[in-house]
Amino acid sequence: MATITGGKHYHADTGDEALDVYEKIAGELKETAGGNTEVSLNFQTIKVNDILGGGDARYYMQYVADSTPAPTGPLPTDSTYLNKTHWFSGNGTMSFYPTYPRVQDDTVAWDNRIMNFTPGDIKLADSWSTTFRLRLNASGKIELFGPDSGSVICFTDASTDKQTCQFIPPLQCNIQESIVNQGLGNETLLLESATATTPSDPQMVRVAWLLTYTSTTNQATQRISYTVRGKDQWQLVPGENIKFAGFSDRAPQSVMVDTSTWPYNDYTFRIEAFAQDAENAASITTDWTKTGGAAPNYIQLD
Secondary structure (H helix, E strand, C coil): CCCCCEEEEEEEEHHHHHHHHHHHHHHHHHHCCCCEEEEEEEEECCCCCCCCCCCCCHHHEECEECCCCCCCCCCCCCCCCEEEEEEEECCCCCCCCCCCCCCCCCCHHHHHHHEEEEEEECCEEEEEEECEEECCCCCCCCEECCCCCCCCCEEEEECCCCCCEEEEEEEEEEEECCCCCCCCEEEEEEEEEEEEEEECCCEEEHHHHHEEECCCCCCEEEEEEEEEECCCCCCEEEEEEEEEECEEEEEEEEEEEECCCCCCEEEEEEEEEEEEEECCCCEEEEEEECCCCCCCCCCCCC
16 A cells, blocks of 8 residues: 555564564654745734734834844844754754845845745754844734734645644833833932732732932832732732832832732732933842642542
8 A cells, every 4th residue: 555655564573573674664754744844923913902903013123133144143143043953862953044144134124024044944953043123112012923824834745745734932122112212310219128028918029129319309109019920920019100200219118919810920029110310210020939739630540
């Protein structure tokens, strides 16, 4: 049957021979598993503040072209940087494919809001990647890619010679206003010693810190936000913009945060302070873990 259909036939009398057959097949698949890989990043349709098509990506982001000349470059920090390598597990070495790594200027592609890449054949132990830099110009809740964006990765299936495509998972990029060099004066604004502790009520957390603000005529605004630890998707604690007027030297500050609707997880709190007459804004973070979730499941063997 294999011969009639254009396939290959293998015979194994023992388990060792079957392993040899498997390794031979795997070696052949390594060369023919897929090819003509194409990646299309479509920035024409993005979500802005949860609205699909709610804005132009170029208003919020600007492509940055940058390259490091030889012999130092190209470097992974360049834009756009492309890399394709093969890993040899037998001797633990890696080699670059011909013409890789390299750097290209995708300014025109970004202006058209579609960036296309052609990794070509991707075989077992291959790795292909691209990185590029974007300057963030305006604040907003931005979601790139996803099933409705037209951003896809496609490849040709070696067994059927058909092209298969799948969407690139969504990526959230929440752009916040800079808190650096916002002030216009020479007053000192400083945050120190942030802590997050659980009082008697396990659903509450007390976030505390010390504030130094040397102005005697204006107010400092303090803002508290939180995120799951290691993420960059900050959410404001409702109603917790705190005004502080008058001179202070390490003045104690604190808020009680209701976490009853939060999942059990590790969190990071961020306190930010702004003042028109300060030399700069201030920011500080502290970690906290919500514990007390359901007990882990076990299987008992008797």
